[in-house]
Amino acid sequence: MKFSWKIFFITFLIIITSFGVGGFLLINTVFTNTLNNRIDSAKKNNNYITTALSVYADNNQPTYGNLEYLRVSAIGFAKQIAGNSDSKIKIGSINELSFSAENEFAHGMSVNSRKSRVVTENKKYYIQTISKIQLVTKSCYIETVDNITSVYSDRDMYCTIYQFILIGVALFASILLVIFSKLLTRPLVKLKNASKEVAEGNFNMRVKESHGITSSTEITELSQSFNTMADYVEDYIEQLKLATQNRDNFIADFTHELKTPLTSVIGYADMLRSYEMEPEQRRECADLIYKEGSRLEALSLNLLNLIVLKNDEIKTVNIRTDIISDDIKKSVLFILKKYGVKLKLNVEKAEVNAEPSLLKTLLYNLIDNACKASESGKPVTLTGYVDSDRYRFCVTDSGCGIAEDDLAKITEPFYMVDKSRSRSMGGAGLGLSICNEIAKLHGSTLEIVSEVGKGTDISFTVSLADNSEESEDFEDEI
Amino acid sequence: MADILIVEDEKNISNLIEMALSRHGHKTDCVFDGESCADVLEKKHFDLILLDVMLPKISGFELMDYIKGFDTPVIFITAKSDISDRVYGLNLGADDYITKPFNISELQARVDAVLRRYNKAKTKLSFKDIVIDTNSRIVTKNGVQIDLTLKEYEILLLFVRNKNIALYREMIYERVWNEPYMGDTRTVDLHIQRLRKKLDLKDNIQSVYKVGYRLVE
Numbered sequence: 249m250k251f252s253w254k255i256f257f258i259t260f261l262i263i264i265t266s267f268g269v270g271g272f273l274l275i276n277t278v279f280t281n282t283l284n285n286r287i288d289s290a291k292k293n294n295n296y297i298t299t300a301l302s303v304y305a306d307n308n309q310p311t312y313g314n315l316e317y318l319r320v321s322a323i324g325f326a327k328q329i330a331g332n333s334d335s336k337i338k339i340g341s342i343n344e345l346s347f348s349a350e351n352e353f354a355h356g357m358s359v360n361s362r363k364s365r366v367v368t369e370n371k372k373y374y375i376q377t378i379s380k381i382q383l384v385t386k387s388c389y390i391e392t393v394d395n396i397t398s399v400y401s402d403r404d405m406y407c408t409i410y411q412f413i414l415i416g417v418a419l420f421a422s423i424l425l426v427i428f429s430k431l432l433t434r435p436l437v438k439l440k441n442a443s444k445e446v447a448e449g450n451f452n453m454r455v456k457e458s459h460g461i462t463s464s465t466e467i468t469e470l471s472q473s474f475n476t477m478a479d480y481v482e483d484y485i486e487q488l489k490l491a492t493q494n495r496d497n498f499i500a501d502f503t504h505e506l507k508t509p510l511t512s513v514i515g516y517a518d519m520l521r522s523y524e525m526e527p528e529q530r531r532e533c534a535d536l537i538y539k540e541g542s543r544l545e546a547l548s549l550n551l552l553n554l555i556v557l558k559n560d561e562i563k564t565v566n567i568r569t570d571i572i573s574d575d576i577k578k579s580v581l582f583i584l585k586k587y588g589v590k591l592k593l594n595v596e597k598a599e600v601n602a603e604p605s606l607l608k609t610l611l612y613n614l615i616d617n618a619c620k621a622s623e624s625g626k627p628v629t630l631t632g633y634v635d636s637d638r639y640r641f642c643v644t645d646s647g648c649g650i651a652e653d654d655l656a657k658i659t660e661p662f663y664m665v666d667k668s669r670s671r672s673m674g675g676a677g678l679g680l681s682i683c684n685e686i687a688k689l690h691g692s693t694l695e696i697v698s699e700v701g702k703g704t705d706i707s708f709t710v711s712l713a714d715n716s717e718e719s720e721d722f723e724d725e726i
Numbered sequence: 727m728a729d730i731l732i733v734e735d736e737k738n739i740s741n742l743i744e745m746a747l748s749r750h751g752h753k754t755d756c757v758f759d760g761e762s763c764a765d766v767l768e769k770k771h772f773d774l775i776l777l778d779v780m781l782p783k784i785s786g787f788e789l790m791d792y793i794k795g796f797d798t799p800v801i802f803i804t805a806k807s808d809i810s811d812r813v814y815g816l817n818l819g820a821d822d823y824i825t826k827p828f829n830i831s832e833l834q835a836r837v838d839a840v841l842r843r844y845n846k847a848k849t850k851l852s853f854k855d856i857v858i859d860t861n862s863r864i865v866t867k868n869g870v871q872i873d874l875t876l877k878e879y880e881i882l883l884l885f886v887r888n889k890n891i892a893l894y895r896e897m898i899y900e901r902v903w904n905e906p907y908m909g910d911t912r913t914v915d916l917h918i919q920r921l922r923k924k925l926d927l928k929d930n931i932q933s934v935y936k937v938g939y940r941l942v943e
Contacts, residue, residue, distance in 0.1 A: 503805065507827055508736055510827045511739050511742075512739055514827045514829075515827065518831075519745055519746060519749075524892035536741075
């Protein structure tokens with residue numbers, strides 16, 4: 249059942265019940281009052297007649313000798329008095345009373361007592377009042393009967409009218425209730441629809457936070473929380489999508505990089521085992537299998553490095569930069585000779601906090617890349633200097649440079665600017681990814697400035713050795 | 727014998743395909759990027775193009791539009807093995823789609839199949855007085871029809887296509903029976919004996935010591 253209908257039915261029930269009960273109580277009170285008044289006045293009337301009769305009898309007793317005659321004339325007098333009122337009067341013995349009152353109601357009444365009751369006959373209502381007096385010699389009953397049917401019929405009429413009023417109120421109230429319950433629950437319906445949309449995958453769905461005159465604090469708060477939740481969900485989903493996209497790209501690139509050497513290995517091996525071949529050709533096949541196999545090995549090693557670097561935390565030590573530059577100088581000698589490139593070192597002396605072997609790998613890779621990009625005879629420069637509170641290493645070459653479009657993607661795994669050139673040099677597009685990961689582990693990223701044809705400048709920072717702690721210790725000792 | 731253009735930027739793989747197809751009796755030309763492919767197509771007619779998708783400069787998929795104008799059948803050879811890529815490639819108008827790494831015999835068979843479809847492969851092969859019609863699968867010797875079983879027919883086809891080349895037993899088994907060789911050489915020997923007898927090729931199908939067999943003229 250809808251919430252708006254629940255509100256409607258509950259409120260409707262309360263209104264109708266209270267109106268109904270209240271109204272009928274009111275009508276009943278009015279009725280009871282009127283009835284009591286009528287009974288009182290009937291009693292008074294009866295009393296008046298009785299008193300008048302007694303007085304008349306007492307006054308005329310000496311005049312009339314015949315007591316029976318006195319009685320008759322007294323009754324005539326009383327009737328004369330009562331003639332002005334609506335009441336019917338009967339004066340006489342117990343047997344003459346109306347509504348069979350002699351059987352029970354008037355039975356055993358003592359002299360000078362009075363009784364009254366409401367009687368029904370033929371759907372008409374009467375007040376019957378009976379007094380018993382001693383008239384001259386005999387006891388005598390004086391009965392007055394008032395027709396009070398109008399009191400009852402009035403009550404019935406009010407009831408009928410009130411029923412119509414009640415139906416009218418019900419109709420009016422229900423119309424207003426339907427409108428208001430819809431208005432009040434409208435923000436909830438909107439929220440429901442919005443959450444349904446979100447559940448169906450439309451994550452950019454938002455609700456209005458204020459709904460004007462029908463809005464209440466709770467609804468506004470709920471809307472706000474809903475929007476906050478939707479924001480989080482959308483962000484999270486975006487991140488997930490991005491992560492999945494990255495992973496898919498990585499897998500696609502990886503498969504391609506894996507399949508190319510595998511195709512050669514499998515294909516040449518297949519040729520070797522299928523056909524008798526000239527020794528020269530056989531050697532060529534075997535050579536290609538060996539080369540492609542080595543490439544696969546290098547690929548798997550690089551990939552392993554990348555994965556390990558992504559998951560690892562490193563232990564850093566303090567190390568002097570001149571020691572690093574000396575080590576690098578020795579280890580790059582081979583590649584310098586191979587590409588015919590000169591290396592210029594310009595490293596400021598300082599102490600840095602880093603993982604030595606990773607830092608050397610990073611510098612080695614950058615210099616290797618710079619050499620590959622440079623023509624023979626051109627210089628490659630390694631600079632190191634203190635850059636505000638960190639130490640910056642910078643590898644500069646004046647080689648072919650990198651196009652602007654490629655710059656953003658160049659640290660992505662398997663990205664190669666010139667595929668065939670890179671392959672022929674044995675690369676798989678992982679070198680700069682590894683460098684970037686190492687830089688990240690040292691709290692930095694690779695910053696690449698490059699211009700096509702003019703050269704490339706790649707730099708990163710590491711933190712300086714934390715000497716302040718030592719000096720503090722020193723002071724403590726003093 | 728067909729003229730086949732190989733468009734593949736990986737020199738090693740290009741070389742491999744060339745080796746496999748020339749062994750199979752085709753003439754091949756190699757280009758290493760999309761632009762030179764377009765250049766070569768203008769100058770020379772080819773019966774079939776083997777096209778890599780990930781090429782420098784112009785991708786294989788993009789090149790397809792240009793190739794359509796020459797009405798030359800195309801087989802894609804690529805590392806992209808997703809169903810969506812295959813469907814895309816075939817919808818572009820390619821005749822087949824081979825994913826890397828591929829099997830040499832599969833490559834040869836697919837090339838033959840496409841050539842057959844375009845009636846560009848020779849449908850009649852002959853060896854001495856034996857004529858093989860690959861369309862009707864009928865083998866005649868001196869005009870007389872010889873009944874061969876399916877395996878015998880396929881072995882004969884393999885020999886005639888690789889004349890004067892020593893074929894390993896393992897290779898014969900894998901090509902003809904289409905299942906990995908498990909070391910039972912008797913099956914191949916038995917079929918070759920039957921073939922020698924039926925076609926009177928005793929002197930022509932020679933045993934090669936420790937290798938297998940060779941068909942010589």
